[in-house]
Amino acid sequence: MTRTRVLITGASSGLGMGLAHEFASRGATLALCARRTDRLDRLAEDLVASNPQTRVVTRTLDVNDHGAVFTTFNDLSTELGGLDRVVVNAGIGKGEALGTGGFEDNLATLETNLVAGLAQIEAAMAIFREQQEGHLVVMSSVSAFRGLRRAMTTYAASKAGLAMLAEGLRAELVNGRAGDIKVSTIYPGYIQTELNENVDAPFMVDAATGCRALAKAIEKEPDSAVVPAWPWAPIGAAMRHLPLPIVNKLT
Secondary structure (H helix, E strand, O other): OOOOEEEEEOOOOHHHHHHHHHHHHOOOEEEEEEOOHHHHHHHHHHHHHHOOOOOEEEEEOOOOOHHHHHHHHHHHHHHHOOOOEEEEOOOOOOOOOOOOOOHHHHHHHHHHHHHHHHHHHHHHHHHHHHHOEEEEEEEOOHHHHOOOOHHHHHHHHHHHHHHHHHHHHHHHHOOOOOOEEEEEEEEEOOEOOHHHOOOOOOOOEOHHHHHHHHHHHHHOOOOEEEEOHHHHHHHHHHHOOOOHHHHHHHO
């Protein structure tokens, strides 16, 4: 790894935990953040036991506490002597069909996935601008490619908004005026995690396979990547253009 100091939010479960294992196996120094301290502590113990060369520091963080996001990111950067990569991963999957009484769940999804995502991007970019280098990784979703129905409507919108924040940053940084800062938007397909363990979705892959593919894609520092590429890259391309009734069947 060329970028060895990696901060991951939402690291206590799901894709964040899987990425922590993948980057630890590559020799990274990890800064892991999540709300559930007990899980973070167990994860840190497991990572060091499996990868003795790996240093792991943890912080309790609710990304909806925006001030704490900035403080935590800055503290971790100071402790590690800088940050090479920040993975904006924390998110939730609540949601109800619009107009059916699920406003609070839909609001929570927007606040956690998009507004708190903005706070994490701002905090990371402030550090990278000062360093004149860094790699920002924004975890979106293939659901961001189209408006989706029912419980997925607000989730898809939140992930689409997150992707647009990242794209706007790339447009700003294209001439390298802020230094060697890269921004990658990652669009995971359906990867089995706690978030979707009760979802019967097509083309689902297991967490180990999905997180291995995610780490490999992130290491390449692309502008954007759909992961796993098969079958989600062609499905994602099709989703952008197919009529909504067909999109409904794919998702």
